[in-house]
Amino acid sequence: GIENYSRYLTDREPGEQPATLIDYFPDDWLLLVDESHMTLPQVRGMYNGDRARKEVLVEHGFRLPSALDNRPLRFDEFNQHIHQAIYVSATPGDYELSHSPKPAEQLIRPTGLLDPPIEVRPTDGQVDDLMEEIRQTIAKGHRVLVTTLTKRMAEDLSAYLMENGVKTAYLHSEIDTLERGDILKDLRLGTYDVLVGINLLREGLDLPEVSLVAIMDADKEGFLRSEQALIQTIGRAARHVDGRVIMYGDNVTDSMRRAIDETNRRRAIQQKYNEEHNITPQTIQKKIDDGLRSIIPQKESDKKPKLNLKKIPKDEYPALIKDLTAQMELHSANLEFEKAAELRDLIAEIRHTM
Template identity: 60%
Template sequence: MYEGDQSRKRVLVRHGFRLPSAMDNRPLNFKEFEERTGQIIFTSATPGDFEFENSKKVVEAVIRPTGLVDPEVEVRSVFDRKTGKSQIDDLIKEIEKRLPLKERILALTLTKKMAEELSEFLIARGIKARYMHSDIKTLERATILTDFRKGIFDVLVGINLLREGLDLPEVSLVAILDADKEGFLRSDVSLIQTMGRAARNINGKVILYADTFTGSIKEAIRQTNRRRELQIKYNKKHGITPKGIIKSVKDMIYE
């Protein structure tokens, strides 16, 4: 926030649209914020290194009252030399399994162009698909997500916009293409957040397409399996039968 504020005002001051004193009317930078805060409680579904390093005690709350467990995670080859099939061929096969069940699929690519091309390719194969990335305007994104939940189309192709804040209980499969291309979009935290999109559905499953087991993949799978085991043990101990989330479909523009 601080950097964005200063960058904008520097341009205005330079061209005479604001007085230099405007630079002093600003939000705190992070160091100043830390100096003024006392006790803090960090709350996050996917805490990072900063939270762990600055916390004296960590309390986990991984048990879901619905009994839903974290999705099963499977790693498959980007290209299978034995069959000559690619990750796209395998993805289409998985999509076709879920269409009769009226379940939805999220497919994650690395770039905007890849998202658009994959969407077009699926449509050419008779699969109802759309893409969503940062070039899509906010109101159109809300319409796309509403149509997705309503079943107007079955596959949503995206990039990092699908990581946080989306509640899509109809999604039973999250497919992450090129999962071994380490970077911001394929870090362990990003993978865990993305994989969590399948945790709202009782049939939730995640497929990571990768030829190399990167450190991020190993950590994401370890954390997901650990939480899955904790939930299964809790369900058995308390006689809980997992129940899928039922959520009415409302137009997200008005939510």
């Protein structure tokens, strides 16, 4: 490919920095980085990731050594181009804070919403306790997010909730972007009442219908239960006036304590501002749209199952239900919980018309 020869075509020395679009910007350009706690580490990792892939290709003769110089910028090279920047994040990292003499906090929301209250509960009987909380939340017409620490627990919990009649979806890494958007839309519409996930219930999820976020194994210190990760997860409950968070854990880790203290600090500032300005918090009103589906044609295989019951004799309904139930159980056994839930709803619709 052309990456073998780009160094020669641009007359660069081995290891020399490649040209990028940033080179075309004027000296006074401004960089805005959204979700900087996630974006900057990605910029840092691009060079090493690219080099690791190409070194294998070079070693086995699939690329020339010069291909290594057709690469992303190293972080220090990237920084040489940055003269002024705005980093935006609810959980800025050490780099952003060290490069911001006076960080600007934006804690007050136009809706007056507060950061959610947080409760820590023991893990003994946590599933039964969660089930009761879910039922109470659903009874109010609200939705629930549950974040687990492992894929196995997410699968088991999703299956358990479905077996107990809770309309549940499982959000995992194998779901593509379009399907992920469909699941989130269905949660808002009420097709599902509960969404279970691992590390996917964080940045970019604005779900005003969600009033309860449950964090399982909150006391297991690590990347998924770091202060930053916990604060981001807690924030998913900050779109609803009744938003709240339950952490299940037998100990309060340092990360939990810092996340709880920071959330309480922000909540106190927001509460004081509302009192001083006579503001009553209101749940965010957000239109439910088709997202990417509105601009990308839907494949036939992506469409949900539909039946025209008027064309099916009622005496065939029992056999139809039996067949659909077998399909539903097969999907459930294969951990395809979304497809199983669609068939479950279809079966319920048929039974309703019998």
